[in-house]
Amino acid sequence: xxxxxxxxxxxxxxxxxxxxxxxxxxxxxxxxxxxxxxxxxxxxxxxxxxxxxxxxxxxxxxxxxxxxxxxxxxxxxxxxxxxxxxxxxxxxxxxxxxxxxxxxxxxxxxxxxxxxxxxxxxxxxxxxxxxxxxxxxxxxxxxxxxxxxxxxxxxxxxxxxxxxxxxxxxxxxxxxxxxxxxxxxxxxxxxxxxxxxxxxxxxxxx
Amino acid sequence: xxxxxxxxxxxxxxxxxxxxxxxxxxxxxxxxxxxxxxxxxxxxxxxxxxxxxxxxxxxxxxxxxxxxxxxxxxxxxxxxxxxxxxxxxxxxxxxxxxxxxxxxxxxxxxxxxxxxxxxxxxxxxxxxxxxxxxxxxxxxxxxxxxxxxxxxxxxxxxxxxxxxxxxxxxxxxxxxxxxxxxxxxxxxxxxxxxxxxxxxxxxxxxxxxxxxxxxxxxxxxxxxxxxxxxxxxxxxxxxxxxxxxx
Numbered sequence: 001x002x003x004x005x006x007x008x009x010x011x012x013x014x015x016x017x018x019x020x021x022x023x024x025x026x027x028x029x030x031x032x033x034x035x036x037x038x039x040x041x042x043x044x045x046x047x048x049x050x051x052x053x054x055x056x057x058x059x060x061x062x063x064x065x066x067x068x069x070x071x072x073x074x075x076x077x078x079x080x081x082x083x084x085x086x087x088x089x090x091x092x093x094x095x096x097x098x099x100x101x102x103x104x105x106x107x108x109x110x111x112x113x114x115x116x117x118x119x120x121x122x123x124x125x126x127x128x129x130x131x132x133x134x135x136x137x138x139x140x141x142x143x144x145x146x147x148x149x150x151x152x153x154x155x156x157x158x159x160x161x162x163x164x165x166x167x168x169x170x171x172x173x174x175x176x177x178x179x180x181x182x183x184x185x186x187x188x189x190x191x192x193x194x195x196x197x198x199x200x201x202x203x204x205x206x
Numbered sequence: 207x208x209x210x211x212x213x214x215x216x217x218x219x220x221x222x223x224x225x226x227x228x229x230x231x232x233x234x235x236x237x238x239x240x241x242x243x244x245x246x247x248x249x250x251x252x253x254x255x256x257x258x259x260x261x262x263x264x265x266x267x268x269x270x271x272x273x274x275x276x277x278x279x280x281x282x283x284x285x286x287x288x289x290x291x292x293x294x295x296x297x298x299x300x301x302x303x304x305x306x307x308x309x310x311x312x313x314x315x316x317x318x319x320x321x322x323x324x325x326x327x328x329x330x331x332x333x334x335x336x337x338x339x340x341x342x343x344x345x346x347x348x349x350x351x352x353x354x355x356x357x358x359x360x361x362x363x364x365x366x367x368x369x370x371x372x373x374x375x376x377x378x379x380x381x382x383x384x385x386x387x388x389x390x391x392x393x394x395x396x397x398x399x400x401x402x403x404x405x406x407x408x409x410x411x412x413x414x415x416x417x418x419x420x421x422x423x424x425x426x427x428x429x430x431x432x433x434x435x436x437x438x439x440x441x442x443x444x445x446x447x448x449x450x451x452x
Contacts, residue, residue, distance in 0.1 A: 062211075
């Protein structure tokens with residue numbers, strides 16, 4: 001199998017910064033690192049397995065209803081996972097509860113099924129799905145790192161900025177409230193895209 | 207085979223829907239009991255957490271049995287209104303014999319229901335502890351109400367002020383630390399924070415009549431026990447007898 005299928009989505013062909021997919025959930029769950037990591041893992045699992053299943057069915061799917069078939073596969077997978085977690089890993093399912101809806105609507109999943117799984121064998125489709133999920137996860141974690149650090153002064157829930165620095169404790173520092181609000185996520189995505197394009201010159205439009 | 211054929215498409219869609227529906231129904235049927243047990247166990251854990259019991263449950267080998275046993279030992283459920291069975295109070299007897307009265311509260315957050323348990327000391331005024339939970343608030347913003355940092359703020363606050371029921375105010379932009387009934391709201395989670403305030407006010411209001419009766423019926427022995435641990439809180443309790451006649 002081509003190693004490129006796995007490597008490309010991580011940086012060169014990243015679903016968020018290059019394909020600009022999955023932005024909506026990148027805004028919603030990146031206020032803190034913890035939900036961002038949970039979301040990244042869930043999406044990785046779902047993109048991987050939905051790609052695998054659709055690729056198994058690819059020769060039988062009627063072309064005119066293929067989007068519906070894909071949606072049914074993704075939705076079924078997400079609900080099944082959610083049900084199983086509720087029964088066997090209740091704590092994890094509580095954390096995921098909000099994300100379940102967001103996973104189904106993630107454009108990366110449908111995008112990769114349409115663009116890759118429909119035309120490739122099951123195994124490469126699985127790898128492509130997992131790699132795209134990871135590529136998405138990397139960006140999510142970068143955004144969440146900055147938003148949590150500047151917005152709440154913590155990283156993964158651990159206080160980083162000394163509490164005595166804060167104005168309310170007689171110091172000089174104040175958390176930046178803008179980082180908690182969704183627009184800042186867009187600005188950070190923009191900055192990440194800028195950095196990537198200055199490294200990878202061939203992405204720049206002439 | 208021609209996969210663009212009408213008949214094929216219709217049959218494919220039908221078969222797919224039936225298979226998926228059967229799979230999901232089967233999963234739901236097989237897992238239902240386990241899921242309900244998890245939900246009940248979590249409710250019990252939340253009730254215990256509001257009185258700071260069972261905090262080490264997650265490190266126990268058999269978490270379920272541990273919580274059941276603690277719950278059996280400490281908590282008694284009691285309906286307070288024969289006409290409305292949903293109004294319940296959970297009476298907890300602490301290890302030192304002190305009684306806590308746990309009031310369930312329910313409300314509506316930004317995206318879905320929010321709920322919690324408020325444990326009051328036997329003066330029916332001072333909050334001993336709280337737990338909050340939510341169905342679908344935004345992670346990192348409104349969802350922060352379920353963290354210890356948020357619920358800890360309520361400890362020691364008082365729901366009555368000069369004998370009037372004022373509930374607890376969740377204040378945006380910093381609560382006055384000296385106030386007996388103000389806590390900080392969550393930055394970026396104003397609607398959920400306000401929902402908590404609203405929920406406390408509405409839910410606890412149903413219990414005012416009960417507090418009045420229970421405070422009058424409390425045996426002298428209990429009053430002394432409460433006075434020992436909460437001497438300061440008890441002085442305000444004296445003004446409670448007619449909280450509903452505002």
